[in-house]
Amino acid sequence: MVQMDESDAITISLARDGDDEAFRTLVERHSRDVFRLAYRITVDQQDAEDVVQETFLRAYRGLKRFQGHSGFGTWLYRIAVNCSLDRVRRRRPDSAYDEKHVELDSAPDSATQVSCTGESPEAALLASEVRRQVASALRELSPLERTAFILRHFEGLSIEQIGAILGTECNATKHSIFRGIRKMRRVLAPVLGRTP
Amino acid sequence: MTHLSEEQLILYYYGELASDELIESHFADCPSCREDYRQLQRTLDSVDYLTVPELPADYEARVWRSVQAGLDKPARRRWLFSWNPPSYVAAGVTMVLLIVAGFLLGRFWPVSAPEVPQLSRNEVRERVLVAAVIDHLDRSQRALLELLNSQANGQTDISSEQAMVRGILEDNRVIRRNAAAGGQAALADVLDDLERSLLDIVHSSSNLSSAELAELRSRLESQSILFKLRVISSQLKRRQDDAARELARRSS
Ligand SMILES: [Zn+2]
Numbered sequence: 001m002v003q004m005d006e007s008d009a010i011t012i013s014l015a016r017d018g019d020d021e022a023f024r025t026l027v028e029r030h031s032r033d034v035f036r037l038a039y040r041i042t043v044d045q046q047d048a049e050d051v052v053q054e055t056f057l058r059a060y061r062g063l064k065r066f067q068g069h070s071g072f073g074t075w076l077y078r079i080a081v082n083c084s085l086d087r088v089r090r091r092r093p094d095s096a097y098d099e100k101h102v103e104l105d106s107a108p109d110s111a112t113q114v115s116c117t118g119e120s121p122e123a124a125l126l127a128s129e130v131r132r133q134v135a136s137a138l139r140e141l142s143p144l145e146r147t148a149f150i151l152r153h154f155e156g157l158s159i160e161q162i163g164a165i166l167g168t169e170c171n172a173t174k175h176s177i178f179r180g181i182r183k184m185r186r187v188l189a190p191v192l193g194r195t196p
Numbered sequence: 197m198t199h200l201s202e203e204q205l206i207l208y209y210y211g212e213l214a215s216d217e218l219i220e221s222h223f224a225d226c227p228s229c230r231e232d233y234r235q236l237q238r239t240l241d242s243v244d245y246l247t248v249p250e251l252p253a254d255y256e257a258r259v260w261r262s263v264q265a266g267l268d269k270p271a272r273r274r275w276l277f278s279w280n281p282p283s284y285v286a287a288g289v290t291m292v293l294l295i296v297a298g299f300l301l302g303r304f305w306p307v308s309a310p311e312v313p314q315l316s317r318n319e320v321r322e323r324v325l326v327a328a329v330i331d332h333l334d335r336s337q338r339a340l341l342e343l344l345n346s347q348a349n350g351q352t353d354i355s356s357e358q359a360m361v362r363g364i365l366e367d368n369r370v371i372r373r374n375a376a377a378g379g380q381a382a383l384a385d386v387l388d389d390l391e392r393s394l395l396d397i398v399h400s401s402s403n404l405s406s407a408e409l410a411e412l413r414s415r416l417e418s419q420s421i422l423f424k425l426r427v428i429s430s431q432l433k434r435r436q437d438d439a440a441r442e443l444a445r446r447s448s
Contacts, residue, residue: 010328010367020267021373025366027263028256035255039248056263131245138246152210153243159212178203181240188239 008072016063023063026072027056034080040150041084041143043135051087055080070164077155078165081147088143130191137187144168145180152177200229205236326432326439329383332371333429336364336390340422343397344413352409355402365394386428393421 008029014022031052038051058079059066066075138146144166151162163173200222208219223230252258339360346352372387393416400412416422 031259
């Protein structure tokens with residue numbers, strides 16, 4: 001997560017007092033981070049874009065209630081996570097990630113693109129195979145496990161911060177992450193080599 | 197010997213343990229746990245292969261347009277000296293002003309006085325805002341001075357100065373826009389010049405040879421930005437003093 005709080009302080013105060021230019025600065029400063037997070041939870045570009053918009057709309061309406069106890073970043077991420085989870089849960093349970101994985105698996109990110117950067121075609125193919133497997137492993141996780149894992153692994157948040165975002169106790173947060181990782185290891189072990 | 201649990205290894209991987217000592221001393225004696233950890237590492241490292249779609253360069257602007265369209269209210273202009281100041285500044289300064297005003301009132305004004313001189317709400321806001329702008333100008337001067345005075349022997353790493361400047365730059369944008377919108381042309385001009393100097397710093401390489409540093413400095417000096425900052429900031433400070441005298445006059 002970006003370090004936002006110090007340079008945001010003045011802007012947040014202005015935005016809270018109704019200054020739209022200040023709010024625009026906040027939107028511009030954080031939209032990429034929110035997109036990245038939303039994309040990883042929803043695994044769908046359109047959903048992620050919708051989440052970004054919804055997050056900032058909710059933030060705009062809720063800014064007056066933002067007390068600054070939790071830090072702006074945590075607060076914004078909490079909104080983004082809730083919007084993302086709403087979207088994932090609104091899909092039919094069995095199709096949670098199903099329709100989406102086609103898009104992800106066939107993303108034009110594989111052999112050709114990577115080989116331009118000087119990697120051998122074999123390495124590029126291997127990378128794209130690993131990517132495909134990782135995506136399918138992540139689909140085994142429940143939305144909550146997945147979100148907790150993403151916040152820990154990609155966003156580098158501590159278990160305590162994740163608990164604050166998900167509204168879960170420390171132990172429950174840990175166990176969501178443990179369960180998620182165990183599921184992923186089961187799927188990935190055959191691909192990556194020995195069984196765990 | 198009790199082996200390490202998967203949970204412990206995961207917490208170790210993410211640096212969530214209070215101390216890594218137990219794990220590392222166990223690894224030293226236990227090849228089987230070392231191997232377990234290596235496999236866990238391999239799985240977790242492989243997750244990094246997952247990519248996120250590239251976004252267009254103007255993504256932020258697009259998001260803002262779509263968010264703005266969703267805000268169901270007419271665009272509202274805020275004027276420099278009527279906007280609400282940053283709340284944390286407001287809280288502090290308003291408190292001081294209230295205490296001062298209260299003190300003066302209690303001291304010089306009979307309780308039953310028909311007219312009580314007070315700072316109007318707008319006056320309070322204006323003063324708070326002036327204080328915030330002065331603070332911003334001071335911070336900018338400090339950052340520039342730090343660069344102008346840094347010792348140049350061989351390569352100089354200016355990344356920490358750049359980080360500081362980046363934060364200032366964001367605030368500067370907000371304050372400049374409001375100054376321009378509020379018809380404070382002189383202030384807006386100086387902030388505009390300041391923005392150019394700050395961008396020059398941010399866009400420099402973080403590792404400068406002494407020649408490059410000298411060049412950057414002479415560019416900054418030729419813009420005489422420090423001088424302009426000092427002038428505008430002393431004007432604002434004078435305005436603060438005048439306002440304080442005015443309050444004292446009204447109260448006595
Ligand atoms: Zn062991």
